[in-house]
Amino acid sequence: MKRIVFMLSNLLLAPLSAASVSSEAGLRNEFLQAERQIGSVKYQQAQKLLQKFAGYPLQPYLELRRLQQFLTADERIAAFLQQHQGSPLDWPLRKPWLLDLARRQKAGLYLANYQGSTDAELECYAVRFKLAAKDADSGGLWQEVSRLWLVGKSQPKACDPLFSAWRKAGQQTAERVWLRLTLAAEGGDASLIPYLKSQLPADMHYLADMYQQARRNPAVIANSRFFTLKKPQERDIAAYGLKRLIWRHPDQALRVWQKFVNDPYFTEAQRLDVQRQFAIALASKGDERAAVWFADLPAEFIDSTLAHWHVSHALAQLDWPKVQQVIEALPAEVSIDSAWRYWLARAYEQQGQTDKATALMQQLALQRHFYGFMAASRLGLPPSLAHAPVTVSDTELQQLQQHPTVKRAQEWLALGRLTEARREWNHLQDISSEQQKLVSAKLAYQLQWYERAIFSLADVGYWDDIELRFPLAYKDEISQSAAKAEIDSGWAMAIARRESSFMADAASPVGARGLMQLMPATARQIAKKPVQLAQLNNPVLNIDYGVDYLNYLMRRNDGNLLMATAAYNAGYSRVKQWIPKDYALPADVWVETIPYRETREYVKAVMAYYQIYNIRLNAPVDVFKPLTSMQIGVIVE
Numbered sequence: 001m002k003r004i005v006f007m008l009s010n011l012l013l014a015p016l017s018a019a020s021v022s023s024e025a026g027l028r029n030e031f032l033q034a035e036r037q038i039g040s041v042k043y044q045q046a047q048k049l050l051q052k053f054a055g056y057p058l059q060p061y062l063e064l065r066r067l068q069q070f071l072t073a074d075e076r077i078a079a080f081l082q083q084h085q086g087s088p089l090d091w092p093l094r095k096p097w098l099l100d101l102a103r104r105q106k107a108g109l110y111l112a113n114y115q116g117s118t119d120a121e122l123e124c125y126a127v128r129f130k131l132a133a134k135d136a137d138s139g140g141l142w143q144e145v146s147r148l149w150l151v152g153k154s155q156p157k158a159c160d161p162l163f164s165a166w167r168k169a170g171q172q173t174a175e176r177v178w179l180r181l182t183l184a185a186e187g188g189d190a191s192l193i194p195y196l197k198s199q200l201p202a203d204m205h206y207l208a209d210m211y212q213q214a215r216r217n218p219a220v221i222a223n224s225r226f227f228t229l230k231k232p233q234e235r236d237i238a239a240y241g242l243k244r245l246i247w248r249h250p251d252q253a254l255r256v257w258q259k260f261v262n263d264p265y266f267t268e269a270q271r272l273d274v275q276r277q278f279a280i281a282l283a284s285k286g287d288e289r290a291a292v293w294f295a296d297l298p299a300e301f302i303d304s305t306l307a308h309w310h311v312s313h314a315l316a317q318l319d320w321p322k323v324q325q326v327i328e329a330l331p332a333e334v335s336i337d338s339a340w341r342y343w344l345a346r347a348y349e350q351q352g353q354t355d356k357a358t359a360l361m362q363q364l365a366l367q368r369h370f371y372g373f374m375a376a377s378r379l380g381l382p383p384s385l386a387h388a389p390v391t392v393s394d395t396e397l398q399q400l401q402q403h404p405t406v407k408r409a410q411e412w413l414a415l416g417r418l419t420e421a422r423r424e425w426n427h428l429q430d431i432s433s434e435q436q437k438l439v440s441a442k443l444a445y446q447l448q449w450y451e452r453a454i455f456s457l458a459d460v461g462y463w464d465d466i467e468l469r470f471p472l473a474y475k476d477e478i479s480q481s482a483a484k485a486e487i488d489s490g491w492a493m494a495i496a497r498r499e500s501s502f503m504a505d506a507a508s509p510v511g512a513r514g515l516m517q518l519m520p521a522t523a524r525q526i527a528k529k530p531v532q533l534a535q536l537n538n539p540v541l542n543i544d545y546g547v548d549y550l551n552y553l554m555r556r557n558d559g560n561l562l563m564a565t566a567a568y569n570a571g572y573s574r575v576k577q578w579i580p581k582d583y584a585l586p587a588d589v590w591v592e593t594i595p596y597r598e599t600r601e602y603v604k605a606v607m608a609y610y611q612i613y614n615i616r617l618n619a620p621v622d623v624f625k626p627l628t629s630m631q632i633g634v635i636v637e
Contacts, residue, residue, distance in 0.1 A: 028415055031058055038062050039069040057407035061420075064089050071100040074109060081113065086430070087405070088423035098122055102158070107132065123148060124159035131165065142171050150180050152188020174201055182236055185211045203231075210237050218244035222252045232265045239270040243277040250287060253278070272301060279306065283313035284595045299331065307334050311343055312593045316585070320350040338364060342371035343592070368464075370604035373611050374588055377624035383611055388464035390438040390457075397446075400439050403428070413449065418505055425452050434460045441468055448473075450502045470612050473502040474515065477543050485547040487554065490617055491561070492516075492547050494609035495568060498602065504539045515539055516546025526552065561623075562587055562632065565606050570599040580633030587630035 034049050041049070046066050053059040060080075067077050077097050084090050094113070099121070101110040107129040114126045127144050134141075145166040148159060155163075166172065177199045184192040190212070197208035206228075213220045214237050220226055221241035227234055238260055246253040257274070260266045275293055282290035294310045302310075307330050314322035324347035327340045334340070345360035364375035368386045376383050400406055405428045412421035428440055441456035450471040457469055475489075478496065482489035499517035500506035512519050513536035523531040526548045535541050550564065556572050557563040567575045578594060585593070594600040611623045 024414070027056065028411070031056065031062075032415065034062055035065055038066050057404065057411045060084060060089055060408075064093055067093055068096065071097050072104075074101075074106075078109075078113060087427050088420070095119065095122065098125070120148060120151075121156040121158045124156065124162050128158075128162050131162070142166060142169065146171060146176065150176060150183070152180065152183030152186070152192070154189060154192055172199065174204065178204070178207070178233055178236075181208060181211065182240075185215050186240055190215060204233070207231065207233050207237065210234070211240070214241040214244070218242075219249055219252060221245060222249075222256050227259070229263075229265075235260070235263070235266045235270055238266070239274050242274050246278050246281040250282060250285065250289075254289075272297070276301070276306065280309045283309040286313075286316055288317075294326075299329070302331055302334060304334055304337065307337075307340065311340065315343065315589045316593045318585075318589070320347045323347040324351070338367065338369060338371045339592075342375060345375070346588070368466075368608070368612070370591075370608045373608060373624045374627065377622060377628050383615065383622065383624070385466050385612065385615060386464055387466040389467065390442055390462060390465045392439050392442045396435075396439045397443055400436070400443055405431075406440075406443070410447070413447070422452070425449075425456075429456060429459050438462060441465075445471065451500075454501045466612065466616070470497060470609065470616060471502065472616060474539055474543060475617075477540055478547070481540075481543045481547045485551040487547055487550050488610075488614075488619075488621075490613040490619055490621075490623075491565075491606075491610050492543070492550060493613045493617075494606050495546065495550065495565075496543070497609050497613075498606050504542070505537045513537060514542035514546075516542050516549075518542060518545055518549065522549060560630075560632070562591060562603060562607070562627070562630070566594065566599050566603050568606075569602040570596055582634055584631040584633035587627045587632055590632040 031053065034053065038046050038049055050059065050063055050066075053062060063080060067073060067080060071077070074097075077093060081090055081094055081097075094115075098110055098114055101113075102125040111126060111129055114122060117123065123144075127141060127148070131141055145162055148155060149163055149166065149172075177196055181193060181196040181200075184190060184196065193208055193212055197205055200208060210226070213226075218241045221238065222245070227238060238256075242253055242256060245256065257278075275297055279290055279293035279297065282293060290309075290313050294306070294313070297306065307326075310326050311323060314320075314326055323343055327335060327344045327347070330340060341360055342364055345357045345364070348354075348360070349357035358379070361375040361379050364372050365379055365381050366372065366384050366386065368384060373383050405424050409421045409424035409428070412418070412424060425440070425444070429437055432440060437456050437460040441453045441460075441462075444450070444452035444456055445468050450473045453468045453471065457463070457465060463469065472493075474496070475493070478492050479489045482492045496502060496515045499512075500515050502515060504515055506515070506517060507513055508517060510519075513523075513533060518536055520531060520533060520536065523536055523545045526545045531545075536545075550568065553564040553567045553572065554561075557567060557575070563575055563579070566578075574596075578590075580590075591600065591603050594603065607623060607627075614621055614623055
């Protein structure tokens with residue numbers, strides 16, 4: 001095997017022919033071959049390889065690959081990291097080197113090159129070295145250890161000696177253990193609870209058991225013997241259980257709450273937290289009792305989430321005077337949101353206050369979002385794109401193209417290495433001014449790297465360049481597939497834009513893939529045959545399956561665009577549960593009262609994007625006009 005490696009190394013070191021030098025493809029292939037081999041060749045051969053690729057944008061990655069295999073080359077690594085500090089070349093070398101320095105007990109070198117991070121293992125080594133270098137009682141080191149310890153999950157083994165010293169110094173108190181246990185129980189790693197129970201005083205062990213029971217089954221708190229009320233910490237468990245139980249069994253939760261109404265150990269913060277969750281849960285279930293819980297919350301406690309549920313609760317009942325009352329009572333910093341101005345206008349409209357309604361709607365109609373488009377359609381006005389292109393000069397574009405980071409990103413793109421290309425582009429955003437980010441967005445668009453154009457504009461908060469933010473990416477492919485599936489191409493393009501921002505290799509945490517973010521099971525259902533994951537990264541196949549699925553959802557939802565759009569995000573069965581069974585709601589009210597925030601915002605975004613793409617595609621259809629008269633549910637004659 002060694003002989004084979006040596007032969008390959010010699011092949012790599014052979015002089016480039018005139019043809020290969022002139023061929024970009026040839027040079028790139030040479031680079032990929034060098035990348036595979038540079039970690040295993042001798043030092044002199046590696047140096048010749050680095051010289052051979054001098055001037056090539058990705059040459060530093062060869063040096064990175066080499067150094068990753070020789071972590072004891074401290075001086076060379078330190079120099080490399082200094083040269084490429086903060087770039088995508090930094091962390092892949094800095095972390096393994098620091099871990100190797102820790103293994104070799106090179107404390108001074110470690111601390112000189114540790115720049116802080118969110119990596120708990122590296123943090124623990126840094127604090128351990130600091131403690132070894134000074135009096136353990138001096139400075140704020142114990143505070144750093146407390147911060148590392150007070151998390152709702154297990155920490156790396158490198159932290160164990162640190163925590164042991166911290167414990168011996170008397171820093172671990174029952175209060176801190178209890179706080180960590182609550183973090184583990186309420187959204188952390190519950191498997192940590194038994195260990196933390198062992199760290200509590202014996203008379204508090206029962207509390208850990210109570211937390212475990214309430215976590216597994218919140219209905220247990222309804223048992224009259226569950227709470228002994230011997231210790232104040234039981235109120236933490238009570239609040240936790242109540243906030244979970246209200247979603248599953250509202251009546252039980254409300255009965256348990258009565259036990260704590262006058263309990264002096266139930267803190268004001270706990271009361272407000274429980275009241276907030278009760279109000280939201282009851283409103284999401286359409287329970288009329290939600291109104292009482294909203295009314296009892298102090299005005300300064302109202303935020304955008306509470307405002308939504310308070311307004312949507314009144315909307316679900318079509319109680320327009322209540323809608324007006326709630327919105328007019330919102331704090332000023334909340335009420336300026338476009339959503340509440342739209343619903344206030346609707347409340348005015350429904351109560352015959354036409355002038356007030358029209359004035360608000362006219363303001364909204366100038367804006368480019370769901371509510372702006374709804375307002376324009378209600379007034380019979382054309383939708384406004386409010387298009388304002390970024391101002392970028394040719395000189396700025398040319399200068400940016402010469403930036404080393406851009407050159408590296410473009411080379412990775414040419415090699416089909418999208419992850420590496422994105423890392424370089426993200427680094428460019430980190431080191432750029434606002435104007436430079438606008439230039440990078442324009443450059444990405446010119447490179448047809450549409451996802452980066454979209455994200456670069458988002459980085460700087462520039463929302464008004466419609467061409468860059470809503471590119472006609474994969475226009476031909478989407479149009480052809482949509483025509484075959486008998487759906488509108490503007491809708492399909494809006495779905496793709498919302499789902500992936502046109503990232504052909506996009507992958508979600510739950511397993512959705514590609515431009516249209518299809519789940520593998522959905523693709524198999526549509527294709528009626530096995531579909532490999534890699535196939536879903538093929539834009540043409542992904543679009544084909546995606547638009548066929550849109551056709552399926554339209555048919556299942558009786559041609560209702562809003563319901564089909566919601567079903568693409570949340571699933572057909574779940575959306576059916578949201579359809580009123582014995583009454584009907586106006587379409588805009590139905591969207592606003594969708595219980596899932598993700599789906600609610602998804603539907604609003606897709607409909608707005610659909611309107612934008614129809615305009616960009618020169619389609620004459622006003623997407624929002626049908627929504628102004630649409631009813632969802634059972635229309636009673």
